[in-house]
Amino acid sequence: MRHLAIAGAGLRRFGDALDRQPAEAHAEGPSRRDWVEQASLGLLATYAMGSKGLAAAPDAPDWVHGLRILNAEAYNPPFYPLYRYDPERAVKIAVELNANAFRYPAASYYAYFPTKTRYPIHPDLAAADPMRATVDLCHKAGVKAIAYIPINHPFMQIESKNPDFPNWVKRDSSGVPMTTAHYGFGRFYEGCLNSPLRQQIFDLVREVLTKYDFDVLYFDGPYQGMDNARMFCHCRYCRAAYRSARGKEIPRQDNSSSFEQTLEYTLWMRDEVVIATLRDVREMIRRTRDVPVLYNDTGLVGKQQWRGRAFPVVDGFMFEAAETPQQKLFNLQLGKSTGKTIWTYLGHHTQYNREHMKDQSVRGWYSYPIDGDELLLDGAIAVAAGAGMVYWSLSRLWPVRDTPLHSSSGRYVRQIFDFAGQHETMYRAARSAPRAGVLVGTQSIDWYSGETFVPAAYSNCFHGAYGLLKDTGHEAEPFLDFTLTSQILSKYALVWVPNAPCLSDAQCEHLTRFVEAGGTLIATHLTSVADEFGRRREQLGLSRLLGVRFKTAEPIERPDLYLRIPGQPQLIPQDPQIMPFETMDGVTVLAETWDAARERNLGPAIVARSHGKGRVLYIGSSLEAVYLETRLTPLREYFAGLLEPILGQSRRYRILGDHPGLMAHFRAAPNALYLHLLADAGGRVHKAHARETFLPISDLKVGIRMPPGRRAAEIRLLRAGVAPGFKVRQDWVELTVPRVLIHEAIEVRLA
Structure with a gap:
């Protein structure tokens, strides 16, 4: 346990040091043996802190797990480039979709509330405070309010004359600022977490937390670059911080740097800068007004994603999307294996395959209800996994006149949210086995x-x-x-x-x-x-x-x-x-x-x-x-x-016959069993993110094994709303499911 204590103390020391002016370099850095021990065990220490210690995140409130969220994304209309957002209309859409939570963007490329920090405010906002109006309207409607807060997500437009930006940017070894593309609206400077921008982020989080009655804070980040995430920053703040921490210069990522030098710096940046930033934000929230905290951890299985392993210090995280239905279920189960609350996006999340586009940051259409029947399968997988659902996005439904239910996307979201709301036991009590x-x-x-x-x-x-x-x-x-x-x-x-x-x-x-x-x-x-x-x-x-x-x-x-x-x-x-x-x-x-x-x-x-x-x-x-x-x-x-x-x-279940496209997922509650049947069956589409159609699978013969000492009191098909006949054979119940179109859920109530 000595090494765990060393690594944990290192994270705390560095979190404190970032709030001070960087010190001069130490005359002698830690020995190679010391840093190898910390490198090998530091990540284990970070994971261990998820269950005990200063940075431990307590269990999130039960209601956080199964939220049905409408996301107001601000990197596109109606927030950007032009500000056309209307709080009353937005909350009305959320209510019509049967969402029980609404995610408002405190900031994206601009701030969308009157912040006192140096973060730029959208020029069309004037003196208005749409964030306060949105939070008040949400609570009046019985809807939870979630704040979206970016942590060093690129926002600094390269055309801007903002005098702060040159002091906040990430720089290569020649001192040139690093830039990134995002949603096709231009290029942005990447920011550095060792720069004074870090304090502005903390101040903005504190403003949102103390001046607005949000129920949950959701963080996009911490980032240390986007397109250039794997490139080391050589700004003066990073150079001073690394000299202070290790007594060394930052490796140049060329033949002049050894593997050991690159490894040492990588683990320092990951554990003692990026993860430490999120940990320090979470601790500030805990001390100030403790609300549930989740973050975007889509990079959990990506190569050297700085924030990928930060989940122990928060209450939960989100997997945004996946390429196939089975990969989505895999991702959600992987998230669940950590013991954290897991959310996921519904919908194509700004994507179409854009194969013929030279600029891959131009992602197509943000202000159009692009989703087809595949949205129903997306929602069914989230329901089967017991994940919170975040529909992407308000922008898709904003142009739809009168009611979002005039579009198929809106009707599908309402259908998904209705089913999830009617069967909350699957969220609150059922667990995978x-x-x-x-x-x-x-x-x-x-x-x-x-x-x-x-x-x-x-x-x-x-x-x-x-x-x-x-x-x-x-x-x-x-x-x-x-x-x-x-x-x-x-x-x-x-x-x-x-x-x-x-x-x-x-x-x-x-x-x-x-x-x-x-x-x-x-x-x-x-x-x-x-x-x-x-x-x-x-x-x-x-x-x-x-x-x-x-x-x-x-x-x-x-x-x-x-x-x-x-x-x-x-x-x-x-x-x-x-x-x-x-x-x-x-x-x-x-x-x-x-x-x-x-x-x-x-x-x-x-x-x-x-x-x-x-x-x-x-x-x-x-x-x-x-x-x-x-x-x-x-x-x-x-x-x-x-x-x-x-x-x-x-074995907990069996399905007779071969049914291409059928995927089953079993979950158990103290007094009920659930077998989800997910049918990705129909016309094959060989392009990612293309619209799909589905065909039913008929007459599925299913067996479900009863736990020892229990029997089936009642069986229901939750989608069909019927109670099928069933037979008991030893410790198995056997039934036929007449039809599965995209999703059916078998509920076995136990006696």
């Missing part, structure tokens, strides 16, 4: 750089593992690698580690103890080939546990490879990228790699061994990624056979 955990390799995303490693496709590994578990009828939960502890692992009967090259020694030890205690581990491909910062090991960190040794430093790639199962004539497509390995004593070979073109056996492909009370399976390729990319039936059937002996006895 996973028996399998899927490790999400954020450390590998941040740091791994193998010769055959394709960063853009790496997420296929953990998405594929999750998809295989869902498609074989097993409840799974993704969880973050840096949160991995024995306590986290104890939730699961099976842990799948899909191609996670970067694992620390401590994480390898936790996985070993999990297996020794009786758990089952599936590890694939390059898992544990490097430490948590991507530094290659001579052999796998889990080599002894898995019972394998690599024969080559990098995977090999060949066409026409297959899995050959001993005693079975059928070949199954193998990943064309494999890691040749040899086995140790006590290992059973379950499958070999067969090179059909050369008619050669390339050695073991899938092996198993017992360890302690548990069992380990190692797969020397990323078959889960292949499954995501192909959805090959033989792969699914093979994995179904592997998983059934491990998870079959804890």
Whole structure:
């Protein structure tokens, strides 16, 4: 625990130091051993603070979890470029949609209230205070008021003559200001959190908190750049702060900087500047007027996102969007695995695919109800996951005359919000019940750089593992690698580690103890080939546990490879990228790699061994990624056979037959069970963010297992509003769902 205390104290010291003039550089910085220890353990300390310590965030009030929010986005009309916002009309739209919360932008490119800070106020605002009017109208209508507050989101227009801006900007090593695009309305200077802008942000937050009766504060940030987020800032404030903290100059991100120098600076900026800023804001709120605090953590699984790991210091966070319905459910479950309140956007969030656009910041149409039937599936996934919903955005419905219900988007939002409001038990009491955990390799995303490693496709590994578990009828939960502890692992009967090259020694030890205690581990491909910062090991960190040794430093790639199962004539497509390995004593070979073109056996492909009370399976390729990319039936059937002996006895539901596009999600409350059936079935659209249509799935035969000592008192189909007949067979209830169009939810009330 000594190292946790050191890292936590470092965060507190730096938070205090930012409020003072930067000190002169120390004559001698910390030793390399000191900073490596802090780098390795500082993130664990930040995560630990989410459950205890000064920065711990208490449980959010129950009502925060299931909010139905209309978002007034201010980076576009009716706030920007021209100010045309009307508080009365906005709150009226929220009420007509059955929203129970409204998000007002305290600031975006401009402030939208009469701030006393140096943040620029929209020139059309004059002496009006639309923020106060909006908050008052919300509370009069019984609607919660949420403040949107950016923390260093780019806002400084490069054409501006504002004398403060040059002092606040992020600069490269030559002193040139860094700029970014955003929503197609021009370019903006990126700001620096070590500059005096930080104090202006704190002052603005304090104004919003103390002068307005908001129920929740939502922060977009902290940012340390947008287009140039991964570029180090060399402004005079950053140089002075880093000299004070480490006694060193900022690395130049070229051949003159070593990996250790880059790593040290990266972890300092992440933990002691960006995360510390959000922590200090949260502590100020707690001391002043304690309200729930959430922030935008869409970068949680993005490469080296400065704020990605800040969630322990707040009450919750938002995943904005995803590319597919299953990815959205994955994201929301990943968020839920942290124990925090999770929100998500509904709608296309300013996007269309804009493939032919030269300027990708020009995102199409903000003032048009662009969403089609896919909005209903978006909402159904949020309902199934138990996430708060934020419709993007007021701007879409602003041009619709008389009532937002005159547009299909408005009617769909009302339908989603009505259903969620009628069934709040699913939010307040129901929880997911996973028996399998899927490790999400954020450390590998941040740091791994193998010769055959394709960063853009790496997420296929953990998405594929999750998809295989869902498609074989097993409840799974993704969880973050840096949160991995024995306590986290104890939730699961099976842990799948899909191609996670970067694992620390401590994480390898936790996985070993999990297996020794009786758990089952599936590890694939390059898992544990490097430490948590991507530094290659001579052999796998889990080599002894898995019972394998690599024969080559990098995977090999060949066409026409297959899995050959001993005693079975059928070949199954193998990943064309494999890691040749040899086995140790006590290992059973379950499958070999067969090179059909050369008619050669390339050695073991899938092996198993017992360890302690548990069992380990190692797969020397990323078959889960292949499954995501192909959805090959033989792969699914093979994995179904592997998983059934491990998870079959804890299966909570079963669906007979093969139904492409159907995704089930199970949740349990103390006195009720819920099985959500999500049907992404219909015309295939091969362009992202294009409008979609859906077809029903008919006559689904479903079984739901009853908890020990309980029986089904009543079953209802919540979308259809009917009570279907059902049969009891041992500890299962069996029923037929006549029709699923996008979404149906089965509620089993228990006696």
